[in-house]
Amino acid sequence: MSFGKAVDLLRLARLASGHVGITLSDIEAEFGVVRRTAQRMTDALAQTFPDTEDYIDSDGRKRWRVPRRRVAEFFAPTPDEIATLELACATLEHQGLPTEAGRLRSLRETIKILTPDKRHARLEADEEALLEAMGHAARPGPRPASDPAVDAAIAEALKGPFALEILYRGRQDSAAMKRRVEPYGLLLGARRYLVARDPSKPDGHLRHFRVEDIEHASVTEDWFARDEGFDLETYTRQAFGVFQNQAEFGEVVWKFTARAAPHAARFRFHPDQTSEEQADGSLIVRFSACGYLEMCWHLYAWGDQVEVIAPPALADMVAGHRRGDFPGFP
Structure with a gap:
């Protein structure tokens, strides 16, 4: 054979x-x-x-x-697969998701238990070597604090789905206020946001609640019917980051200089972006999204190597903040 x-x-x-x-x-x-x-x-x-x-x-x-x-x-797992699971656990913990990291580690141990005994010693030795070699595969930088009890309550409510009672302190609140929300999902990034609907708001819009500002969360026994047409992936594509504002939604056009173009070409700024190489070596990137402020934060890191072609409101926001003394690109 x-x-x-x-x-x-x-x-x-x-x-x-x-x-x-x-x-x-x-x-x-x-x-x-x-x-x-x-x-x-x-x-x-x-x-x-x-x-x-x-x-x-x-x-x-x-x-x-x-x-x-x-x-x-x-079909016993390979050392690379087991090591990847451990790296995923570390990443989840760094993202402030200790409950999910714990479940993934439990899965990893279950897989090891089901692995034939004769492969255990070699598997563990190879996994240790791989993890040591990949020891620098971490995500550095600041991250928000997490509360395991709040994380667990959110996870439980999402599985129901059940209404969630939270004690939340908004940006303009002098003290945390009790709210009852219907959770739809989590947005992960520099900050974590709970996407939820507040039934007390007549507009019915989904809102974002910063997880680190939820002081307490408890799962109720009240099941709610989620909007069948809602898809979290589709929802997130409307924004550049996590902020949603339909008044800002529209075509975004950025032009990177010939110097920055090779680097920018390796970026994925938005899932639905298109890129056009220009005769002078510059690169034009187009996509449709909202979230001007988060775009400004990112654009600032490119210094004067990017120009906002559209929309005009975003171009006005970055005007005067472009600089040419940054030694590198994001």
Whole structure:
């Protein structure tokens, strides 16, 4: 058997180890083969794994299933995968999400428990070496403080979804005020924001609550119906950062100088951006979003190597703040 066919057979065994197994149609779609080849593959599967079961499902289709215990040792996690999980845990903690980091570490330990014993020693040694080599893979810089109790309450409310009662201090508040909100998601960045609807507000708009300014949070037993049309990814694409203001939404056009263009070309300023290289070596980037203030914060770091073409209001905000003495780019 060729190496390629052996790899395909192991891949097929992994797919067939699922709860419902795999059909000939599944094999055709997954491997891009014709029906006869798919049939030969199931024959090879049964020969290699004698415990392979075949049965007819409720839709009248024949399925093949391999007991997971027979294929588990072929698919033990690699040291790179385990090390990546640990780095992800560290990143979550640095982002102020200790509850999620704890759950990911629990998953990592569960994976280790399910790994065949004979691989444990090598796996742990390789993981330790990789983590040592990747020890500088951290996200430095300031981050907001986190309260594990508040984080846990938010996570629980989002799973319901249940209404959440928070003690929140807004920018203009002299003291924290009690609010009842319906949580929709979390925005992660330099700061974390809870995206939620305040039923007491007649406009029905979603609002952002800074997580570090939530002094207390408790989950209620009141379930609420989320807007079925809401998608957090689509929602976030409306803004440059986390701030949402529909009055500012519109086309944004930035022009980077020929000196800054190669560096800017490696940036992803917005998921829906387009870039146009100019004859003089400059680069024009376009996207539609709101959040002028956050754009200003970012644009400042580029000094005088970027010009705001549109919108005029953003151009006015950065006018007078462009400087040419920064020694590098963001």
